[in-house]
Amino acid sequence: MSDGQPIERHTFAVLVANEPGVLARVIGLFSGRGYNIESLTVAEVDRERGRSRITLVTSGTRMVIDQIKAQLERLVPIHRVRDLTEEGPFVGRELALVKVVGESGKRGDVLRIAEGFGARIVDSSESSFVFEVTESTEKVDQFLALMAGLGKLEVARTGIVALSRGAKGIEGE
Amino acid sequence: MSERTMTGAEMVLAALADNGVDTVFGYPGGAVLPIYDAMFQQNRIRHVLVRQEGGAVHAAEGYARSTGKVGCVLVTSGPGATNAVTGLLDAQMDSIPLVCITGQVPTHLIGNDAFQEADTTGITRPCTKHNYLVKDIAKLADTLHEAFHVAKSGRPGPVLVDLPKDIQFATGTYRSPDEVSFSYRPPHEPDPAAVEKAVAMLAQAERPLFYTGGGVINAGPKASELLIELVRMTGFPCTSTLMGLGAFPASDKHFLGMLGMHGSYEANLATHGCDLLVCVGARFDDRVTGKVSAFSPGSKKIHIDIDASSINKNVRVDLPVVGDAGRVLQNMIDVWKAKQYKPKAEALAAWWRQIDGWRARNCFAYRRGDPVIKPQYALERLRAAIAGRDDVYITTEVGQHQMWAAQFLPFDKPNRWMTSGGLGTMGYGLPAAIGVQMAHPGATVIDVAGEASILMNIQEMSTAIQYRLPVKVFIMNNRWMGMVRQWQELLHGGRYSESYTEALPDFVKLAEAFGAVGLRAETTDQLDQAIADMLAVDRTVILDVAVEQTENCFPMIPGGAAHNEMLLGPEDHASTDPTAREEGMVLV
Numbered sequence: 001m002s003d004g005q006p007i008e009r010h011t012f013a014v015l016v017a018n019e020p021g022v023l024a025r026v027i028g029l030f031s032g033r034g035y036n037i038e039s040l041t042v043a044e045v046d047r048e049r050g051r052s053r054i055t056l057v058t059s060g061t062r063m064v065i066d067q068i069k070a071q072l073e074r075l076v077p078i079h080r081v082r083d084l085t086e087e088g089p090f091v092g093r094e095l096a097l098v099k100v101v102g103e104s105g106k107r108g109d110v111l112r113i114a115e116g117f118g119a120r121i122v123d124s125s126e127s128s129f130v131f132e133v134t135e136s137t138e139k140v141d142q143f144l145a146l147m148a149g150l151g152k153l154e155v156a157r158t159g160i161v162a163l164s165r166g167a168k169g170i171e172g173e
Numbered sequence: 174m175s176e177r178t179m180t181g182a183e184m185v186l187a188a189l190a191d192n193g194v195d196t197v198f199g200y201p202g203g204a205v206l207p208i209y210d211a212m213f214q215q216n217r218i219r220h221v222l223v224r225q226e227g228g229a230v231h232a233a234e235g236y237a238r239s240t241g242k243v244g245c246v247l248v249t250s251g252p253g254a255t256n257a258v259t260g261l262l263d264a265q266m267d268s269i270p271l272v273c274i275t276g277q278v279p280t281h282l283i284g285n286d287a288f289q290e291a292d293t294t295g296i297t298r299p300c301t302k303h304n305y306l307v308k309d310i311a312k313l314a315d316t317l318h319e320a321f322h323v324a325k326s327g328r329p330g331p332v333l334v335d336l337p338k339d340i341q342f343a344t345g346t347y348r349s350p351d352e353v354s355f356s357y358r359p360p361h362e363p364d365p366a367a368v369e370k371a372v373a374m375l376a377q378a379e380r381p382l383f384y385t386g387g388g389v390i391n392a393g394p395k396a397s398e399l400l401i402e403l404v405r406m407t408g409f410p411c412t413s414t415l416m417g418l419g420a421f422p423a424s425d426k427h428f429l430g431m432l433g434m435h436g437s438y439e440a441n442l443a444t445h446g447c448d449l450l451v452c453v454g455a456r457f458d459d460r461v462t463g464k465v466s467a468f469s470p471g472s473k474k475i476h477i478d479i480d481a482s483s484i485n486k487n488v489r490v491d492l493p494v495v496g497d498a499g500r501v502l503q504n505m506i507d508v509w510k511a512k513q514y515k516p517k518a519e520a521l522a523a524w525w526r527q528i529d530g531w532r533a534r535n536c537f538a539y540r541r542g543d544p545v546i547k548p549q550y551a552l553e554r555l556r557a558a559i560a561g562r563d564d565v566y567i568t569t570e571v572g573q574h575q576m577w578a579a580q581f582l583p584f585d586k587p588n589r590w591m592t593s594g595g596l597g598t599m600g601y602g603l604p605a606a607i608g609v610q611m612a613h614p615g616a617t618v619i620d621v622a623g624e625a626s627i628l629m630n631i632q633e634m635s636t637a638i639q640y641r642l643p644v645k646v647f648i649m650n651n652r653w654m655g656m657v658r659q660w661q662e663l664l665h666g667g668r669y670s671e672s673y674t675e676a677l678p679d680f681v682k683l684a685e686a687f688g689a690v691g692l693r694a695e696t697t698d699q700l701d702q703a704i705a706d707m708l709a710v711d712r713t714v715i716l717d718v719a720v721e722q723t724e725n726c727f728p729m730i731p732g733g734a735a736h737n738e739m740l741l742g743p744e745d746h747a748s749t750d751p752t753a754r755e756e757g758m759v760l761v
């Protein structure tokens with residue numbers, strides 16, 4: 001159904017019952033219907049009501065994006081689906097842990113870049129640092145590109161978590 | 174006083190009874206023995222012992238489809254559950270409400286590759302509407318009630334409850350369904366503004382068409398009555414999908430027959446040429462649309478569906494109306510009356526003249542054979558033999574015979590036609606007929622079958638005999654997997670790879686071996702008597718009708734073609750453009 005339509009990237013916030021299999025249902029929906037998952041994060045956010053929140057970044061044509069929302073809403077343990085990209089401004093952040101291993105002569109450059117991105121040093125040795133950087137995906141990508149020129153990298157990223165801007169919450173209140 | 178202490182196994186039976194179940198289709202095994210033991214000690218629920226778990230699910234589908242109730246299945250762990258998978262997906266594709274209870278190994282053995290263990294919830298997740306693994310007796314009663322609620326709410330579907338054996342033995346407190354509140358609440362009432370807009374579009378239309386599907390049947394018999402009212406009120410033509418047959422009476426002059434790949438010429442050309450297409454409870458499936466880019470190119474489209482994810486999935490529509498088909502139809506009728514709308518009489522009359530011209534083409538005509546029985550003739554004679562009767566239920570297997578049955582047998586009421594539409598499961602018809610007959614003991618239930626399909630679940634003859642079900646198996650025997658053969662002829666150069674059955678059983682002797690009646694008709698002069706005998710006998714019966722071996726099912730829209738590129742008969746297919754043929758070959 002992609003004939004000619006542009007591909008859009010959308011971030012979804014999904015409130016689900018925290019029960020066994022719910023993540024498998026969401027992932028199975030995406031793999032079974034051939035949708036992309038660019039990033040997915042999940043954690044419990046309301047222990048009392050047993051709710052977890054999934055943040056999901058996907059891409060597709062307009063028709064596919066609408067279809068993804070409708071298909072998610074159809075799953076029984078899913079309480080709320082918000083297309084954050086569609087519904088207005090939102091903030092998205094991801095956390096990356098970045099290990100930089102390199103020559104001691106470049107340590108000054110490494111620290112200067114880290115400072116510029118507000119990255120925290122969480123570990124260091126004679127030949128390495130581990131930085132923690134929390135930023136938008138684009139900023140994290142930039143950080144990694146700059147560091148790549150200064151040493152060997154190992155990276156762990158969480159994928160995006162996101163909230164809408166302003167007072168309105170996911171339940172619509 | 175509704176709270177009672179009981180075992181998990183007893184809770185299962187209490188929950189089934191409280192949810193209106195009177196018949197369960199199943200097969201025992203190690204992991205469900207406690208439930209079968211509890212079954213033995215009660216008499217509220219009948220159990221029908223099938224001969225393979227797949228048969229149990231199709232039987233429950235037949236039961237559900239013919240009654241509007243939730244069908245119920247009980248099978249054991251491991252192979253019991255995996256054998257049920259095809260039926261579950263069949264019910265999922267055709268929106269049939271089922272609750273399937275599977276036994277599971279005890280909770281402490283889950284994940285240990287125990288005997289007859291399968292990851293049942295994992296395997297069935299994509300082929301059920303929802304499923305549960307119950308690991309706590311305190312949650313069992315509520316889960317069972319929720320399973321029934323989910324199965325029948327919104328767009329219906331199969332729900333599976335996987336129940337470890339230790340939970341069946343455990344003791345807990347049971348409460349009844351009216352004490353449970355459910356968080357699953359799919360939308361039901363349509364948006365009034367959308368309904369008003371839809372009705373205004375009806376009043377504006379010059380070449381309108383109703384395209385109705387299984388959703389109307391799922392919305393209950395009242396929805397069918399409302400559909401009839403709306404169609405007659407507007408005077409618009411109406412076509413139906415395979416799954417929707419019977420929702421609108423075939424004998425009504427507004428009915429154009431089925432649309433789609435093997436639909437009528439008039440239905441498909443009306444779909445192609447209309448300026449307003451009103452889809453009620455159907456889903457623009459590829460068997461209906463053919464080539465999507467050429468589907469009903471000049472029309473505005475209204476899509477009424479209870480499942481928002483069906484809308485704009487395959488075909489972009491102009492006006493979605495999300496809601497129960499019955500509710501939407503009622504509201505549309507109310508608005509039409511309140512606003513005193515009138516159809517555009519002159520334009521509509523011209524549209525009908527055009528449609529009558531297409532009708533005159535008589536697209537289901539075929540060359541009569543003699544003494545060889547044409548399959549279409551066999552169905553015409555069956556149609557004549559059951560004409561005017563209200564108590565006839567038809568099930569089918571899958572293939573050419575299924576399409577001919579849809580073309581040649583008229584359905585004037587909903588819930589009389591049970592067929593595997595979405596999944597196309599060969600072997601569906603016989604167990605489904607058993608389910609229908611269990612629900613309607615005095616009715617005439619006929620499985621229109623092919624000789625290949627019937628062998629896929631032939632073991633269920635034994636079930637029919639055990640419960641003295643006078644199911645009638647009407648085999649149109651052409652010795653080929655007819656639809657495979659047809660596609661090989663039209664698309665694969667006549668290379669009939671593996672589609673001919675070299676060693677068929679003698680179906681008369683086979684029937685007799687099961688304890689049923691076996692009949693045969695080999696020539697046209699034997700046919701009417703054989704059909705009369707089949708209908709008269711009050712026992713399970715197989716009628717083996719030898720039909721023309723190389724007959725193809727027409728009309729046909731070849732894969733990848735548009736509705737106005739329909740092949741009407743054998744003389745047509747030479748004209749198929751070879752490049753279009755290659756494109757179509759990759760489609761199924």
